[in-house]
Amino acid sequence: MTPVWFMRQAGRYLPEYRALRQKHSLLELCHKPELAAQVTLQPIERLGVDAAILFADILLPFEPLGLGLTFSAGEGPQITRPVREAGQVLELPPVDPATDLAYVLEAARLAARALPPHVPLIGFAGAPFTLASYAIEGGATRSFTLTKRFMYSEPRAWHQLLERLAELVGAYLAAQARAGARALQLFDSWVGCLSPADYATYVFPHSQRTLELAAASRVPVIHFGTDTAGLLADFARAGGDVIGVDWRVPLDVAWERIAPASIQGNLDPAALLAPRAELERQTREVLARAGSRPGHIFNLGHGVLPETPVEALQAVVDWVHGG
């Protein structure tokens, strides 16, 4: 049976999550281990998924790094002290995830303990490139102009920044595994803005180092990106037992390019807003392209959209489980 879980399955589409958000900000939910564990568990029974993903945010390491992190009303992140000068990189304070992000690890422990034994907890972190892009841009961007300018203009500081992030994230993922995560996912969500040549030069070695540190935990590691149709072979070569792909490449075509890794994906999250028959058609199409080959984890190509009906996700789980 193909296992299934959904990125951002603990989130705004769930009424019980929105109820908690009435009382607590996003950062409060992350900072309080009992609440973060509770949110982590919310979708498990509701959806019948095969894994839980820890409730946290990829940008939490920015707090101990002194970059300043807030979330505006639409939940877009704002970095109040973005990295804009090469000199700022060496001034970033040392961060030890075991103490500086202890609250995340405590949430992982609580969630892992509360989950039924057949439902593994997945820990996660942002990849060096995606974190660096937020740190430099100061928030969401479409063009990644500041990031690329920094990368091209200050290659030395760029590599120092990504080395710092790789060590931090690698240690953070390993700590989550020790806290009870039985799989780990590295989110390189925005890496698809890069040319294959820039990926190879500016990102690949740092993703590889991060994934090497994560692999030392001896739990399966998922390496996820979007918009990676032009990068897939290199992206997979950087590491990861499982490669997460989006809907922009058919699953079977993607799988050929990432061999011998396993694959996770790749339904378009917008398909969950479609009429039930169209959603079923697209879900079965993903399953058909995976075929009988073992090693497919069903997921979306990116996170659950806030306007997604709970019943749509439940229906997908049923179809994937053979219904």
Added chain:
Amino acid sequence: MTPVWFMRQAGRYLPEYRALRQKHSLLELCHKPELAAQVTLQPIERLGVDAAILFADILLPFEPLGLGLTFSAGEGPQITRPVREAGQVLELPPVDPATDLAYVLEAARLAARALPPHVPLIGFAGAPFTLASYAIEGGATRSFTLTKRFMYSEPRAWHQLLERLAELVGAYLAAQARAGARALQLFDSWVGCLSPADYATYVFPHSQRTLELAAASRVPVIHFGTDTAGLLADFARAGGDVIGVDWRVPLDVAWERIAPASIQGNLDPAALLAPRAELERQTREVLARAGSRPGHIFNLGHGVLPETPVEALQAVVDWVHGG
């Protein structure tokens, strides 16, 4: 010698454009043929490019379609009466580009007349999918949620909408050719948000129809998209003598997939913000990947960024021209 021009070469990076924008809104510049022609000509001598692209906006047809078009301070478009219900599609008024967009055609005539004979004018329009996404979303989007929901939920109205847009855009491009444009470019800028299967079902026939109408003008037609790494073969099959590709696929790899078409691209616009040596390296890399094969038009993978130094574009033109 490889010809070179830049998407959005008439735009905010140019001081003389910004000076005009002090006195006129974006829509005013579009609406007044003398001003639009003047802006079209601005980059020609400055940069030494081999083609002029008409100054206009892909969303201008929304005015006669009654959708309401404004541009906010950051120049993001706002559609005041977006298409959200299937019933709205059949109520869209008939549009005749020859009269309803006569001011664009007049700008094309003026610009074509004023250009030196060795610099052709390129006319352009938005492709049915990209126009529909703006019409439905009401502005810029990252997730294309409303667009895809409409597409999946109201396939009949979706196809009616794209058929309307295909006929309108096809006629509009043909009218630009009659007004003096010696090449035409169809911008399907956002098509890369789609899976290959959705592209084939919901978009391909309408792009094909548009490009067929444009091809009847017997001028070269450029079919441009971004984020098309997963779609390229189908995208090229929809039509176009030249396929525009972005930096997410190496030029030679893209060229194999779109054969036998010519190719336009594919420098990352962010490379123009890099130090000169890095910009030169990336420019020469694009040229090297094109090799000696005829049929390469040098361009960026998307429009010139507003923060681009004029001198960087001048340097690229020199390198492409053999400097």
